[in-house]
Amino acid sequence: MTFESPQRDPLPLRGRSALVTGASRRNGIGFAVARRLAAYGASVYLHHHLPHDDAQPWGADADGPEALAGSVREAAAPDAHVAHGPADLTGPGAPGRLIEEATEALGGGRLDILVANHALSGGDGTLDTVDAGMLDAHWAVNTRSVILLVQAFARQQRSEDAPTGRVVMMTSGQDVRGGMPGEICYALAKGALASSVRTLATALAPRITVNAVNPGPVDTGYRSGEEHADVAALFPGGEWAAPDVPARLVSWLTTDEAAWITGEVINSENGFAR
Numbered sequence: 676m677t678f679e680s681p682q683r684d685p686l687p688l689r690g691r692s693a694l695v696t697g698a699s700r701r702n703g704i705g706f707a708v709a710r711r712l713a714a715y716g717a718s719v720y721l722h723h724h725l726p727h728d729d730a731q732p733w734g735a736d737a738d739g740p741e742a743l744a745g746s747v748r749e750a751a752a753p754d755a756h757v758a759h760g761p762a763d764l765t766g767p768g769a770p771g772r773l774i775e776e777a778t779e780a781l782g783g784g785r786l787d788i789l790v791a792n793h794a795l796s797g798g799d800g801t802l803d804t805v806d807a808g809m810l811d812a813h814w815a816v817n818t819r820s821v822i823l824l825v826q827a828f829a830r831q832q833r834s835e836d837a838p839t840g841r842v843v844m845m846t847s848g849q850d851v852r853g854g855m856p857g858e859i860c861y862a863l864a865k866g867a868l869a870s871s872v873r874t875l876a877t878a879l880a881p882r883i884t885v886n887a888v889n890p891g892p893v894d895t896g897y898r899s900g901e902e903h904a905d906v907a908a909l910f911p912g913g914e915w916a917a918p919d920v921p922a923r924l925v926s927w928l929t930t931d932e933a934a935w936i937t938g939e940v941i942n943s944e945n946g947f948a949r
Contacts, residue, residue, distance in 0.1 A: 683932075686715060686716035686752050687715050687716065687930040687931060687932070688712060688715040688716040688717035688787075688788070688929065688930060689715075689716030689717075689752065689754075690716065691716070691717045691718070691787040691788060691838060692717060692718045692719075692720075692777075692778070692781040692782070692784070692785070692786050692787055692788070693709075693712045693717045693718070693719045693720070693786065693787065693788035693789070693790065693929070694719075694720045694722065694773070694774065694777040694786055694788070694789050694790070694828075695708050695709045695712065695719060695720070695721055695722065695790045695792060696722040696764070696773075696790065696791050696792050696793040696824070697722065697723075697724075697791075697792040697793030697794060698721035698722060698723060698743070698759075698792065699721070699722075699723030699724070699725060699728055699735070699736060699740060699743065700728060700733075700735070700736045700743075700895065700896075701736050701738060701743060701746070702894075702895050702896050702918060703792075703895050703918060704792055704845070704890060704893060704895065704918045704921055704922060704925075705721070705790070705792040705793070706721070706743055706746075706747070706918070707917075707918035707919045707921075707922035708790050708792060708921075708922045708925050708926060709721050709747045709757075710746065710747050710750045710922070711750075711919070711922045711923065711925075711926040712788065712790075712926055712929065713747050713748070713750055713751035713752065713755050713757060714750045714751065714752060715752070715926060715930070716752040716755055717755060717787075717788060717929075718755050718756040718757065718781045718782070719747060719751075719755070719756075719757050719758075719781075720757075720758050720759065720760070720776075720777035720780055720781055721740065721743065721744055721747065721757070721758070721759040721760075722759070722760065722761075722762055722773060722777070722793065723740050723759065723760075723761055723762075724761060724762060724763055724764070724793070725740070725761065726763070727795065727796075730797065731796060731797060731897075732897075733895075733896045733897055740759045740761075741759070743759070744757050744758070744759040756781055756782065758777075758780035758781060760773075760776055760777070760780065762776070764793060764816055764820035764824075765812075765815050765816055765820070767819075767823065769820065770820050770821075770823035770824040770826075770827055771823065771826075771827040773824065773827075774786065774789075774824065774827040774828055774831070775827075778831070785831045786828060786831060786840075787838050787840055787841065788840070788841045788842075788843075788929045789824060789825065789828045789840075789841070789842045789843070790842075790843045790845075790925060790929070791821045791824055791825070791842070791843070791844045791845065792845050793816070793820075794816065794817050794845070794861075794865070795812060795813055795815075795816035795817055795861070795864075796861065796897075798812060798813075798860070799813070799857075799858045799859065799860045799861050800857070800858075800859065800860075801856060801857055801859060802856070802859050805859050805860050809860045810859075810860050810863070810864075812860070813860035813861055813863070813864040814860075814863075814864050814867075816864075817861065817864035817865055817868060818864045818865075818867045818868050818871075821844055821868055822868075822871060822875070825842055825875055825879075825885070828840065828842065828883075829879055829883055838931070839881070839882060839883065839884060839931075839934060840879075840882060840883035840884070841883070841884055841928065841929040841933075842875070842879075842883060842884065842885040842886070843886055843887065843888060843925050843928050843929060844868055844872065844885075844886070844887040844888075845887065845888055845889075845890065845925075846865050846866075846868060846869040846887050846888070846889045846940060847861070847862075847865050847889060847890075848889045848891060848942065848944070848949070849862045849863075849865050849866035849869060850866055850869050850870075850940070851889070851942065851944075851949060868887070869887055869889075869940050872885055872886065872887045872938055872939065872940055873938040876937040876938035877938065880937060884928075884933070884934065884936065884937035885937055885938065886928050886933075886936060886937060886938070886939050886940070886941065887939070887940045887941070888921055888924055888925055888928070888940075888941050888943060889940060889941065889942045889943065889944065890916065890920070890921035890924075890943050890944075891916060891942070891943060891944030891945065891947045892906050892909075892910075892915055892916065892944075892947060893915065893916045893917070893918055893920070893921060894915035894916065894917060894918070895918060903915075909947055909948045909949075910945055910946065910947055910948075911945065911946045911948075912945070916943075916945060920943065920945075921943055924941065924943050928941075
């Protein structure tokens with residue numbers, strides 16, 4: 676038996692390329708993930724869809740996509756490239772085009788990492804109030820587009836000596852007790868995504884690992900006032916997670932240290948009392 680050095684590589688993703696979807700807000704998880712991947716040595720493409728952000732109560736990031744990409748460049752390791760671009764992922768062909776655009780923007784060849792962080796929020800309700808259109812809209816973005824992204828990612832030609840591909844998807848704890856009865860469409864679509872992890876991981880083994888992260892409540896600006904305080908009180912420490920907390924886990928799952936982990940939905944909730 677031989678033993679590798681236990682010392683950690685400060686740039687474990689050097690020479691690899693990554694697509695992070697839904698990376699359009701400075702206080703969002705996608706932006707935090709993109710910064711970490713770039714700091715670890717990866718070239719990163721940030722996907723955004725500003726019309727969705729504009730329609731939300733919190734609105735789009737005031738700085739704009741290029742400023743966010745600039746912040747990722749500031750954190751990036753030497754020789755890492757950072758690019759960004761828009762895509763509406765509701766159309767069946769959009770995920771495949773995004774994979775192609777991201778690959779080309781980062782120099783061609785292949786993508787090594789896919790972090791599917793985007794999601795449709797809003798246009799939802801209780802079981803009594805939702806309709807087929809609302810269900811279809813959430814399925815198209817929160818589930819179908821992610822699976823089609825994984826399909827296009829997996830179809831990229833990989834040489835035998837290429838690093839193992841990494842896919843990390845984001846759920847929201849729909850399969851943890853309590854559920855989300857006030858957001859039926861979102862919860863069902865994300866729950867289906869969580870259930871797809873093991874099937875996708877088996878289908879793509881051993882060349883690609885597929886995992887999902889449930890980050891729990893993260894302070895991305897979607898709650899304020901009493902609601903913000905009420906959620907904070909459900910954590911043992913009385914504080915929300917900052918976006919970089921799940922970003923650390925997501926980024927680690929893309930490194931070689933996590934090569935033996937696939938088909939898992941990992942909860943990162945710090946004892947959140949549902």
